[in-house]
Amino acid sequence: MGLFRCYYIWFYFSFIGRQVAKIGTAFEATNHESTLQYVFGEKFSKVFDYILIFFLFGIAVTMIAGAGATFEESYNIPTWLGALIMTLAIYITLLLDFNKIVRALGIVTPFLIVLVVLIAGVYLFKGHVSLAEVNQVVPEASIWKGIWFGTIYGGLAFSVGFSTIVAIGGDTEKRTVSGAGAMYGGIIYTVLLALINFALQSEYPTIKNASIPTLTLANNIHPLIATVLSVIMLAVMYNTILGLMYSFAARFTEPYSKNYHIFIIIMMVAGYLLSFVGFAELINKLYTIMGYVGLFIVVAVIIKYFKRKNADKKHIA
Known part of the structure; x- marks a missing residue:
């Protein structure tokens, strides 16, 4: 089932991500509004616009x-203080x-790649379960259920990154550059996901009840690696929240205007407070809906691409 998710992530981020980034470049987009209008039309795009707006903020609150x-859990720092530090x-x-925000988003990536390759490498060669024996240890699952869960998971991952991909594409001058960046980023992400998936399967009896399985894998190698991984996990959360909050603020204000600076203060205070009042639990229950939203966007992008291509029109992406 995990491999199906990897395949869908590759498709979502390598092909669809490439198309979306190029659309963002064509419209010089600072938020997702123009891209949604191009894909869905002006009226229908508003439905997805409002849904994305709600979830951008909601998922950011969940991550805080x-x-x-x-x-x-990792450093015995009180929850309220840890959330405040992140905020x-x-x-x-x-x-x-x-541009500095984009660089901040990319800082953690090299460290994440090195650590994932290290952890996966150790367990691929020294795991308790060989890849040939995985199917005997991991509970049997329906192949169709795996395909469906992979589709929805990919839709969720894509919808979370959609607005950020558009904004980064909008800040790029050439569509070929933005498209290539999204495509290669999707390939790297898929490879990392596949590696860690194999590692988790090789240690399934050990990690099946762990709250954070990857952290358990790291700790079993050496506690220091687990500590480094926990830092990287926080950095990944920082990346996710930053991308979501920037996209949310850019949807309502002109970035770096007076209204933007006022808005981000209100936004971050509200996000911090809502992280303590059960709002995050509500969003967790609605993650599946976000997967469907992402799937609809993916299908719409594909249809738009082939309609314009078959009509022999000069298509944006």
Whole structure:
């Protein structure tokens, strides 16, 4: 089932991500509105616009709550303080130039790649379960259920990154550059996902009841690696929240205008407070819906692409 998710992630981010980034470049987009209008039309796009707006903020709140819990679990820092540290870090970064925000989003990637390859390499060769024996250990699952869960999971992952991909594409001058960046990024992400998936399967008896399986894998190699991974996990949360919050703010205000600076203060204070009042639990229950939303966007992008191509029109992406 995990491999099906990898295949769909590859498709979503390598092909569809490439198309979306190129559309963002063509419209010089600062938010997802123009891209949705191009794909769905002006009226129907508003439905997806409002849904994305709600979930951009909601998932960011969920991640702030998760950051607070991670600080407490890993470093014995109170949840409220951990969430506050993350909130302040995001707010300060949102004050920076967009190119600096993009660089901040990319800082963690090399470290994540090295650590994932290290963990996966160890367990691929020394795991308790060989790849040939995985099917005997991992509970048997319906292939169709695996395909469906992979589709929805990919839709969720794509919908979370959609607005950020559009904004980064909009800041790029050439469509070939933005498209290639999204495509290669999708390939790298898929390879990492496949590696860690194999590693988890090779240690399935050990990690099947773990709350954070990857952290368990790291700790079994060496506690220091687990500590480094926990730092990287917080950095990944930081990346996700930053991308979501910037996209949310850019949808309502002109980036770096007076209204933008006022808005991000209100947004971050509200996000911090809502992370303690059960709002995150509500969003968790609605993750599946977001997967369907992402799937609809993917299908719409594909239809738009082939309609314009078959009509022999000069298509944006």
